[in-house]
Amino acid sequence: MSQKHFDVLVIGGGVVGCAMARHFTLAGASVALLEKAPDVLDGASKGNSAILHTGFDAPPDSLELACIQRGHALYLRDHAGLQLPILRTGALVLAWNAEQMAKLPALIAKGQANGVSDIRMLSRAQILAREPHLSETVVGGFEVPGEVVIDPWTTAHVYLLQAMANGATLLRSAEVLSGDFDGAHWRLRTSADEITGKQVINCAGLYGDIVDTALLGESTFFIRPRKGQFLVFDKAASRLSSSILLPVPTDKTKGIVICPTIFGNLLVGPTAEDQDSRTDASTDRETLESLRMTGKRMLPGLASFEVTAAYAGLRPACAAPGYQVRRVPDMNYVSVGAIRSTGLSAALGLAEQVAEMLGRGDHVPMIDPQMPEVERLSDYHGRDWQEPGYGEIVCHCERVTRREIDRVLAGPMPPRSLQGLKRRTRVCMGRCQGFYCRGTVAQICGDRLDMPQEDAA
Amino acid sequence: MNVEEREILAFCAVAIVGGGTAGLSLATELRHLGVGDVVVIERETEAGGVPRHCGHYPFGLREYGRLMKGPDYARRNVAEAQEAGVRVLTGTAVTGLHPGGVLDLSGNAGSARLSALRVVLCTGVREASRAQRFLGGDRPPGVVATGTLQDMVYLKGLRPFDRPVILGSELVSLSAIMTCRHLGITPLAMIEEEERLIARPLFRPFPALMGVRLHTGVRDLRIHGRDRVEAVSFFDRYGGAVSLETDGVIVSGRFRPEAALISDSHLERDPGTGGPVVDQFGRCSDPSYFAAGNLLRAAETSGWCWREGVDTARRIVADIARYGVQPATNAPLPIQFSHPALRFVVPQGIAPGGSQGAMVQMQLGLERPFSGRLVARSAGKVLWSGRLSGAPVRRVLAPLAPILHARLSAPVDLALE
Numbered sequence: 001m002s003q004k005h006f007d008v009l010v011i012g013g014g015v016v017g018c019a020m021a022r023h024f025t026l027a028g029a030s031v032a033l034l035e036k037a038p039d040v041l042d043g044a045s046k047g048n049s050a051i052l053h054t055g056f057d058a059p060p061d062s063l064e065l066a067c068i069q070r071g072h073a074l075y076l077r078d079h080a081g082l083q084l085p086i087l088r089t090g091a092l093v094l095a096w097n098a099e100q101m102a103k104l105p106a107l108i109a110k111g112q113a114n115g116v117s118d119i120r121m122l123s124r125a126q127i128l129a130r131e132p133h134l135s136e137t138v139v140g141g142f143e144v145p146g147e148v149v150i151d152p153w154t155t156a157h158v159y160l161l162q163a164m165a166n167g168a169t170l171l172r173s174a175e176v177l178s179g180d181f182d183g184a185h186w187r188l189r190t191s192a193d194e195i196t197g198k199q200v201i202n203c204a205g206l207y208g209d210i211v212d213t214a215l216l217g218e219s220t221f222f223i224r225p226r227k228g229q230f231l232v233f234d235k236a237a238s239r240l241s242s243s244i245l246l247p248v249p250t251d252k253t254k255g256i257v258i259c260p261t262i263f264g265n266l267l268v269g270p271t272a273e274d275q276d277s278r279t280d281a282s283t284d285r286e287t288l289e290s291l292r293m294t295g296k297r298m299l300p301g302l303a304s305f306e307v308t309a310a311y312a313g314l315r316p317a318c319a320a321p322g323y324q325v326r327r328v329p330d331m332n333y334v335s336v337g338a339i340r341s342t343g344l345s346a347a348l349g350l351a352e353q354v355a356e357m358l359g360r361g362d363h364v365p366m367i368d369p370q371m372p373e374v375e376r377l378s379d380y381h382g383r384d385w386q387e388p389g390y391g392e393i394v395c396h397c398e399r400v401t402r403r404e405i406d407r408v409l410a411g412p413m414p415p416r417s418l419q420g421l422k423r424r425t426r427v428c429m430g431r432c433q434g435f436y437c438r439g440t441v442a443q444i445c446g447d448r449l450d451m452p453q454e455d456a457a
Numbered sequence: 458m459n460v461e462e463r464e465i466l467a468f469c470a471v472a473i474v475g476g477g478t479a480g481l482s483l484a485t486e487l488r489h490l491g492v493g494d495v496v497v498i499e500r501e502t503e504a505g506g507v508p509r510h511c512g513h514y515p516f517g518l519r520e521y522g523r524l525m526k527g528p529d530y531a532r533r534n535v536a537e538a539q540e541a542g543v544r545v546l547t548g549t550a551v552t553g554l555h556p557g558g559v560l561d562l563s564g565n566a567g568s569a570r571l572s573a574l575r576v577v578l579c580t581g582v583r584e585a586s587r588a589q590r591f592l593g594g595d596r597p598p599g600v601v602a603t604g605t606l607q608d609m610v611y612l613k614g615l616r617p618f619d620r621p622v623i624l625g626s627e628l629v630s631l632s633a634i635m636t637c638r639h640l641g642i643t644p645l646a647m648i649e650e651e652e653r654l655i656a657r658p659l660f661r662p663f664p665a666l667m668g669v670r671l672h673t674g675v676r677d678l679r680i681h682g683r684d685r686v687e688a689v690s691f692f693d694r695y696g697g698a699v700s701l702e703t704d705g706v707i708v709s710g711r712f713r714p715e716a717a718l719i720s721d722s723h724l725e726r727d728p729g730t731g732g733p734v735v736d737q738f739g740r741c742s743d744p745s746y747f748a749a750g751n752l753l754r755a756a757e758t759s760g761w762c763w764r765e766g767v768d769t770a771r772r773i774v775a776d777i778a779r780y781g782v783q784p785a786t787n788a789p790l791p792i793q794f795s796h797p798a799l800r801f802v803v804p805q806g807i808a809p810g811g812s813q814g815a816m817v818q819m820q821l822g823l824e825r826p827f828s829g830r831l832v833a834r835s836a837g838k839v840l841w842s843g844r845l846s847g848a849p850v851r852r853v854l855a856p857l858a859p860i861l862h863a864r865l866s867a868p869v870d871l872a873l874e
């Protein structure tokens with residue numbers, strides 16, 4: 001590493017940390033992002049529903065609402081330039097009985113109060129005309145056109161890659177263990193190197209409270225992870241719904257959603273299971289079976305489609321409601337905690353918010369920042385295999401080419417694990433789950449997946 | 458997508474999707490029968506299909522009168538096809554099927570459209586993934602199917618783990634033991650959720666002979682580990698909690714057709730087999746398309762699939778001779794059933810056109826063990842009835858001729874009594 005002193009030290013390579021690194025880099029600061037895991041996106045950002053929310057159901061007048069809406073707007077503004085895809089699905093909030101029907105007006109009013117002006121009540125007939133595969137038992141609902149689907153991993157990767165293309169440094173396998181502030185600078189001790197910087201932004205997600213405690217001696221919140229299990233249905237099932245199908249939320253959760261993915265599948269989930277463990281993202285058969293049942297109740301056609309995958313994600317939730325974003329003024333420190341279930345949507349907004357909290361500084365924003373090279377993984381947009389010269393198709397289910405894999409392995413942020421390669425290319429993530437290509441992938445990667453500590457820009 | 462929108466770049470008489478056992482024997486036989494332009498399209502860089510990585514016996518006995526290992530057998534099938542003048546396009550994936558026998562192809566050189574008088578789908582089978590089996594627990598790497606393990610071991614020279622456990626107890630699970638032995642390792646255990654070994658009774662002593670502990674009737678199987686497999690846990694048949702320290706899991710069996718192309722196309726798919734709906738000639742719902750090999754149903758031996766390829770070639774030649782460029786629109790009468798012990802039947806329907814050259818047996822798939830009578834009726838009249846006994850995953854056959862010879866005017870109803 002050429003430079004060990006930075007303007008901004010971002011702790012955590014989840015989507016929030018990645019957006020933070022990008023924002024401060026483009027604002028002209030020198031940034032280092034420290035991630036404890038061998039690869040980024042190893043925490044909450046590993047498994048979510050990938051919906052870019054409008055905030056229609058977010059707590060009114062909250063920081064969360066403001067960040068979601070700003071994040072949504074910034075994504076719409078920047079995605080084309082960054083070559084990030086959008087699947088414009090819109091969402092339908094559906095009532096399945098009279099009791100749920102009775103709750104719709106209040107939900108619509110809340111959405112409108114939150115500034116989401118294009119919500120539209122739909123009759124049962126309108127809903128069934130739009131989504132003919134829905135169960136006839138649907139009673140009514142409304143439409144939120146602005147809820148759309150994005151790529152959960154490429155989005156975060158691209159934020160970070162753009163930061164790196166413009167000078168930011170990524171340190172992986174660098175867990176922040178402790179640190180001190182001398183009144184002007186932070187010195188952080190990590191499991192790799194020691195590193196210094198003027199500002200610290202804690203984006204440690206599921207470990208936000210632990211990092212606060214390690215660096216400040218206390219935390220004002222306590223993370224209680226909330227697990228969400230999902231079933232991913234076969235791509236052919238995507239013809240059953242072109243919209244995000246949301247239930248009427250209860251006090252505790254948004255409930256089980258049916259959601260198209262940008263990769264062409266249909267998701268059913270997530271559950272909401274409070275737990276102590278910050279690492280246990282296991283699935284269990286009983287829950288998966290019940291998700292399948294729930295899915296079939298809403299979309300009876302799902303009965304004849306296979307499941308492609310099952311996974312779980314952990315939300316960095318805590319007992320107190322809302323995001324726990326706090327600036328510690330005389331310590332050049334911001335804690336971005338408990339970004340529980342909307343962080344993918346809010347990330348760009350949060351970054352702007354934190355920058356405002358920290359003040360402008362004497363940096364000069366970049367005028368014409370570099371754009372990173374982006375892998376195009378959306379099934380609804382052009383893919384690499386559609387252009388000649390790709391070598392061979394390695395993963396046939398997801399049509400991942402040798403050229404893409406080689407590019408990612410040789411790129412500025414090579415994966416360190418099979419999981420990382422999957423998130424960057426989609427190998428082994430399709431129908432056969434690696435039956436055909438896992439051996440070839442292992443051979444191509446050889447010993448290239450376990451690589452040294454550091455990738456400086 | 459509309460076929461007319463894009464240029465058709467090439468034509469051939471018969472295009473075969475998949476250069477495995479069935480595709481190659483079918484192509485070879487077509488050439489022997491004098492069909493001019495036969496193309497096999499294979500997405501891997503080498504043709505041969507699954508036997509390429511079955512580094513064990515017994516293959517080829519019926520076909521070539523010799524006991525061969527899988528890779529030799531695969532090479533022989535490829536050589537026979539090439540000698541017969543079949544064009545084998547490797548490294549070329551079929552990415553779409555269109556009405557009337559038009560295929561989208563993709564290879565390193567680019568994309569193309571191929572139009573054929575008849576297309577045959579021979580894309581084979583694979584094993585169910587852990588997700589498809591709803592296996593719970595963590596999701597570390599190191600969980601692979603038997604086929605994947607064989608590919609890693611026999612073709613890539615890799616050694617993914619040292620003391621794995623095997624999930625499943627089908628014939629292919631026993632191959633997994635052999636593949637491990639090839640690496641010089643003995644699996645820790647073979648674990649089966651069913652009450653007993655699924656492979657035929659003949660093979661029941663096999664795991665023990667190989668020094669592999671067998672656990673059947675297990676419940677709540679889970680995989681543990683974060684960056685690697687560290688353990689599996691389950692409750693054994695007596696309800697006792699068992700945890701085994703292991704570094705890999707071979708998820709074996711529960712074959713299913715590789716029917717991705719069909720799911721994404723206009724062709725009708727049978728949820729029972731997971732493969733295409735076919736009539737007694739192996740014709741799909743679009744009569745320009747035929748299917749053969751394990752795509753039809755999971756899963757038969759290579760010898761069976763080879764034979765099926767040959768038979769299907771003859772049916773195709775007869776079909777072209779009879780109907781020419783424009784195949785008959787076939788409106789088959791379905792073979793239907795409602796008994797919960799029945800999972801599938803192949804063929805799924807009977808088309809007009811009789812029995813000449815047609816399948817002689819129907820293949821049944823059972824949901825659970827059954828022993829009793831199978832009765833085939835149409836419009837209330839009994840067409841055939843006979844003893845049937847079998848179990849899931851096993852080969853179960855019944856004669857088709859009595860049904861083909863009846864002049865059907867209504868669907869065929871199968872009943873188990």
Ligand SMILES: Cc1cc2nc3c(=O)[nH]c(=O)nc-3n(C[C@H](O)[C@H](O)[C@H](O)COP(=O)(O)OP(=O)(O)OC[C@H]3O[C@@H](n4cnc5c(N)ncnc54)[C@H](O)[C@@H]3O)c2cc1C
Pocket residue numbers: 011012013014015016017034035036037040041042043044045046047048049050051052053174175176177203204205206207208211226227228229270312313314315316339340341342343344345346
């Ligand atoms: C089931 C589920 C569904 C969801 N659906 C959606 C959705 O549809 N739309 C949406 O917008 N949001 C959704 N979310 C929420 C979203 O995924 C999260 O809000 C977001 O991922 C939080 O990101 P983060 O960067 O704050 O945390 P994380 O992703 O957890 O990132 C924190 C990172 O910090 C690292 N770290 C921790 N401790 C240290 C240390 N000491 N030193 C260095 N690094 C450290 C971790 O390894 C981790 O990589 C969902 C979440 C879940 C679980």
Ligand SMILES: Cc1cc2nc3c(=O)[nH]c(=O)nc-3n(C[C@H](O)[C@H](O)[C@H](O)COP(=O)(O)OP(=O)(O)OC[C@H]3O[C@@H](n4cnc5c(N)ncnc54)[C@H](O)[C@@H]3O)c2cc1C
Pocket residue numbers: 474475476477478479480498499500501504505506507508511549550551552579580581582583584603604605629632715718749750751752756757758759760762
């Ligand atoms: C793990 C495993 C182990 C087995 N072990 C044995 C054994 O020991 N003995 C035995 O007799 N049988 C065994 N079998 C059964 C095996 O299926 C048959 O032996 C035989 O290979 C079936 O022939 P097939 O032509 O139907 O399919 P395959 O041999 O599987 O051939 C299908 C071919 O189609 C190609 N293909 C698929 N999709 C496309 C596409 N879109 N475009 C182009 N090409 C495509 C594939 O790459 C493949 O080469 C095993 C099967 C598996 C999965």
